[in-house]
Structure formats: structure tokens, C-alpha cells
Amino acid sequence: MARAPKPMHPIDHAVSQLLADAVERAGISRRELAEEAGMSTNRIGIILREERPASVGEAEVLAQALGVDAFDLFAEAERRATKSQHAGLIQVRPNVIEGRFARLGSSEPFAADAAALHSEVSILDEQEQQGD
Structure with a gap:
């Protein structure tokens, strides 16, 4: 029996979007990225199209291959995910x-x-x- 795909959470979307932006900035093909990261082009496409979330390890390997600091990637993804979840909902007095x-x-x-x-x-x- 096939497993149900893992759901995408806001932070997963943010990680995928940031990686896709880094790929575009780097100006490399998915094939080149796959070779550099040691991953399949199919899996990279799934991650960049936000079909399924990247594991922490996959995101780290991709970030490294793109010359992006993984800590910065995750920090920015968390900032974006938190901002989108709480935008306009918090009013502290x-x-x-x-x-x-x-x-x-x-x-x-x-x-x-x-x-x-x-x-x-x-x-x-x-x-x-x-x-x-």
C-alpha cells in the first residue's frame, strides 16, 4: 500500500521557495544542481515545485550546492512562515x-x-x- 504524501506546512513552502530563488540566482540547471548535490533531478523538481517538502538533510545539501548557508535558509524560512501565519492576527497591548x-x-x-x-x-x- 502506498503511503500518503507528507503534507506541506508553511515552513516547507518557504524552504522550497527560497531554494527555487537561489537556483534562479545561481543560474544553474536542475541537472547541474542534481550533480552537485548528489540528488535526482526528479526529487529536486518535486521540492522546487512545492509538491512535497524537502527533508532537513536535502535542504541542507541543496543549500550547500547553491552556496547558501543552511542556517540562514532555515532562519529566513521560519521568519516567512511565521509572518504569514500570524500576519494581522497579533495585537499586543x-x-x-x-x-x-x-x-x-x-x-x-x-x-x-x-x-x-x-x-x-x-x-x-x-x-x-x-x-x-
Whole structure:
């Protein structure tokens, strides 16, 4: 019996898109990439077309073959996936956070963190609205 294909999650889509962008920037064919990475052109096509997710190992090998730092690839993929999942959904108000910490004790150490978090979330929300 054939196994059901592994579902694609937002981070999987982001990894595939980033790899596809790197292939385009590198200006190499899938055949050349396959030879460099030691993978089949069919598997590379499946990954780049976002049909099935790349394993961590496959993504690392492809990134290395493309001259991309794998850590940077995964960090950017996570940033994009998180941004797309939470865009416009988060609205944090410092007074709410401070109030919750006040119930646990003093909120003073957390006030600056709450304000910084609010600023960060506002910036991300503005960027999403501008189509960043």
C-alpha cells in the first residue's frame, strides 16, 4: 500500500521557495544542481515545485550546492512562515502584558519588554500591510 504524501506546512513552502530563488540566482540547471548535490533531478523538481517538502538533510545539501548557508535558509524560512501565519492576527497591548505580570508580582521589570514587544509587533503588522 502506498503511503500518503507528507503534507506541506508553511515552513516547507518557504524552504522550497527560497531554494527555487537561489537556483534562479545561481543560474544553474536542475541537472547541474542534481550533480552537485548528489540528488535526482526528479526529487529536486518535486521540492522546487512545492509538491512535497524537502527533508532537513536535502535542504541542507541543496543549500550547500547553491552556496547558501543552511542556517540562514532555515532562519529566513521560519521568519516567512511565521509572518504569514500570524500576519494581522497579533495585537499586543503593553498594559495587558503588564497587568498579567502584576498579578504575579511587580510588573516594573517587564514594562520595557512589553513596550518593545508592542513596537515589534506593530512594525511587523505595518510591513505586512505594505506588502513587505
